[in-house]
Amino acid sequence: MTHGAQATFTDGSSPAPGKPSAPARRGPVSATLVLGTAVGALNSTVVSTAIPLIVADFGGFSALTWLFSGYLLTTTATLPVYGKLSDNLGRRPVLIAGIVLFLTGSLLCAGAGDMTSLIAFRMVQGLGIAAVEGTVQTIIADQYSLEDRPRIQARLSTVWSVCAICGPLLGGFLATCVGWRWIFLVNAPVAVTALWLVTRHLPDPARTGPAVPGVRRRSARDTDWGGALAVFACGAALLTFLVQGGVTWPWLSFPSLALLGACLLFAVALVVIEHRADDPVMPGWVWRRRVIVVVNVALGLVGLLISVPVVFLPMYGQSVLGLGPVAAGLGVSAMLLAWSFSAHLAHHVHSRIGLRRTALIGIGAASLTLLALGMLSSPDRVWCPTLAMLLLGGALGLVHLPLVMGAQSSVAPFERGTTTASLLFCRKAGQCLGAAVFGALANNALRTRLDQAPDSITTGVPSELDSVTKALRDPASLSPQSVHYLHQAIDGAVDQVYLGASIAAALGFLVVLCAAPRRFPAEIPADESRHA
Numbered sequence: 001m002t003h004g005a006q007a008t009f010t011d012g013s014s015p016a017p018g019k020p021s022a023p024a025r026r027g028p029v030s031a032t033l034v035l036g037t038a039v040g041a042l043n044s045t046v047v048s049t050a051i052p053l054i055v056a057d058f059g060g061f062s063a064l065t066w067l068f069s070g071y072l073l074t075t076t077a078t079l080p081v082y083g084k085l086s087d088n089l090g091r092r093p094v095l096i097a098g099i100v101l102f103l104t105g106s107l108l109c110a111g112a113g114d115m116t117s118l119i120a121f122r123m124v125q126g127l128g129i130a131a132v133e134g135t136v137q138t139i140i141a142d143q144y145s146l147e148d149r150p151r152i153q154a155r156l157s158t159v160w161s162v163c164a165i166c167g168p169l170l171g172g173f174l175a176t177c178v179g180w181r182w183i184f185l186v187n188a189p190v191a192v193t194a195l196w197l198v199t200r201h202l203p204d205p206a207r208t209g210p211a212v213p214g215v216r217r218r219s220a221r222d223t224d225w226g227g228a229l230a231v232f233a234c235g236a237a238l239l240t241f242l243v244q245g246g247v248t249w250p251w252l253s254f255p256s257l258a259l260l261g262a263c264l265l266f267a268v269a270l271v272v273i274e275h276r277a278d279d280p281v282m283p284g285w286v287w288r289r290r291v292i293v294v295v296n297v298a299l300g301l302v303g304l305l306i307s308v309p310v311v312f313l314p315m316y317g318q319s320v321l322g323l324g325p326v327a328a329g330l331g332v333s334a335m336l337l338a339w340s341f342s343a344h345l346a347h348h349v350h351s352r353i354g355l356r357r358t359a360l361i362g363i364g365a366a367s368l369t370l371l372a373l374g375m376l377s378s379p380d381r382v383w384c385p386t387l388a389m390l391l392l393g394g395a396l397g398l399v400h401l402p403l404v405m406g407a408q409s410s411v412a413p414f415e416r417g418t419t420t421a422s423l424l425f426c427r428k429a430g431q432c433l434g435a436a437v438f439g440a441l442a443n444n445a446l447r448t449r450l451d452q453a454p455d456s457i458t459t460g461v462p463s464e465l466d467s468v469t470k471a472l473r474d475p476a477s478l479s480p481q482s483v484h485y486l487h488q489a490i491d492g493a494v495d496q497v498y499l500g501a502s503i504a505a506a507l508g509f510l511v512v513l514c515a516a517p518r519r520f521p522a523e524i525p526a527d528e529s530r531h532a
Contacts, residue, residue: 028201029143030152035194036095036136037156038163039102039187040129045167046183050175057180058115066119069243074126075133076428077235081228082131083138083421084281087414088223091139092202094417098131099195106191109184138420139202141408150347153401157340164333227273227281234266239429242436246443285415286422294515295407296426298363301508302399303430304437305366305501309335309389311435312442316385316494320487334386335393342397355402356516360509362398367505369395374498403512406520434504441500442493449489 047067054067086094105124112118136156144152174182241259249255274280286292313331317323342362350358373388404423411419478486 028197029139029203030155032194032197032202033136033139033152034155034159035190035197036099036132037159039099039191039194040133041160041163042167042170042187042190043102043106043125043129045163046171046174046186050171050180050183053175053180054115054118058118067122069240070119070123071126071129072243072428072432073236073239074123075130076239076425076432077232078127078130079134079421079425079428080231080235080282080418081421082134083417083419084228085223086135086138086417086421088279091135091142091417092198094131095135095139095198095202096195098128098135099191099198100128101125102128102132103188103191103195104128106184106187110181134417134421134424137404137424138417141405141416141420142413143203146405146409147347147351149405150343150345150401154340154344157336157343157397161333161336161340164336165330224274224277224279224281227270227277230266230270230273231282234263234270235425235429237263237266239432242429242432245436246440251440283418286418289410290515291410291517291520292407292419292422294511295403296422298359298403298508298511298516299400299423300426300430300433301504301511302363302396303427303432304434304504305370305508306396306427307431307434308370308438308497308501309392310431311439312494312497313385313389316490319490331386331389335389335396338390338393339397342394343401344397346398346401349398350402354518355406355520356512356518359399359402359406359512359516362395362402363505363509363512365395366392366399367502367509370498370502370505374495374502376495399508406516409521434501438497438500442497445493445496446489449485449492453485 082094082098102125105121105126105128108121108124109118112121140149140152170186171183174180174186237259241256241263245251245256245259270282274282274284286296309332317327317331346358349361369388369391373385373392376384404420407419407423408416
């Protein structure tokens with residue numbers, strides 16, 4: 001596709017710029033999308049504060065990371081499968097199945113008898129949330145015009161921001177006052193209400209809208225289940241390699257190499273299966289169409305840099321600034337709040353200068369913010385990183401929504417589910433890769449600083465990485481010089497991570513600048529597109 005050219009669907013038709021697939025009663029639909037988003041957002045934030053009590057009941061501290069990585073694995077690896085199913089079967093049945101799966105997983109988590117079963121039931125929750133997240137984003141493209149989409153997206157971003165602040169507080173209250181099992185039940189009323197709204201008020205234009213000439217409606221029998229299994233297996237092996245490598249086992253150990261080999265084997269099997277399938281779950285056009293490829297790569301790089309404040313800012317706040325867990329997490333909340341506010345204003349920007357330029361401004365500002373944060377010399381004021389997170393969130397709000405809207409506008413309604421799922425998959429995979437890569441970078445930088453500790457303070461400086469944060473929890477046991485050196489060491493390691501994230505953002509800027517079309521299909525007037 002050349003710059004400014006109109007996208008053409010597989011049936012030879014063109015998208016109607018900025019038009020939703022079908023009108024709908026906006027109030028119930030908006031409530032459905034908000035509640036569906038709240039289910040995933042609250043579930044992601046409410047669990048963390050109950051971890052100490054879960055470990056106290058079950059033990060199994062060494063398996064603790066799987067409570068989160070197992071959930072992330074099933075959520076990410078099944079996104080492409082649900083995207084294709086929503087195109088074939090319709091949005092509503094996939095969304096209903098996702099909510100039911102999530103409710104089932106939540107009830108099972110509340111009744112779990114040991115750490116192993118709790119991890120398995122969290123993975124069931126992840127299977128449900130993947131269907132909810134991907135389908136909600138697809139329904140937005142189905143039901144809302146280009147002008148209305150920023151408003152509903154801003155509401156969903158606000159839901160995430162509120163849950164980021166209230167979730168840990170609610171989780172801590174429930175875990176302390178009534179028991180940690182209740183944190184898995186707090187979402188049940190929200191999920192049940194969302195389920196009722198879906199069944200009563202959500203239209204499904206993917207199934208009830210007018211048939212597209214030359215395109216046969218698909219059913220469950222047409223679904224490429226072999227490809228779906230291969231996609232899940234390949235994604236699961238890759239994400240386990242990224243999440244557990246360097247944490248549970250070394251990168252060059254047998255488990256890591258075995259997972260990498262399994263990922264490559266499943267990838268080859270996926271290519272063979274999809275080449276033979278009549279309706280592949282991971283169609284080749286996802287990786288051939290220029291607009292989708294560019295946005296996938298750009299969002300993957302955005303996912304890389306998103307992992308940095310989420311993973312490292314709370315640790316920096318607790319270890320260097322001496323904040324408590326809740327206060328240390330407020331920086332991430334500030335980023336999410338600024339993101340939602342910026343997403344709400346994004347429409348006023350891209351309606352004047354275009355989707356591509358808006359995304360370029362956002363990702364460029366994100367790169368500069370991360371660069372400045374990495375070059376600050378040991379900020380000892382809480383407002384410094386908080387201000388940086390506000391700027392970063394504001395920048396990201398200008399990146400994510402325009403790119404998603406541009407990609408969704410380049411495909412037909414019966415391809416939106418697959419396209420949206422690929423965008424979310426690439427962003428989440430980027431977050432996993434970022435946590436692994438930047439985690440290794442931070443560990444290497446911190447290890448170097450510990451090895452270079454002056455002889456005068458080596459007696460107070462831990463020799464193991466795992467002992468650094470533990471030592472800083474009791475600074476009275478260390479000399480002032482040792483405490484200062486450890487603060488400097490952590491600050492230097494985090495600075496390198498921020499600089500690495502700045503490079504990732506700069507690469508994303510170059511990808512959008514050099515490869516994205518000057519105007520996405522949604523920005524081309526209908527009379528012009530007919531003559532394109």
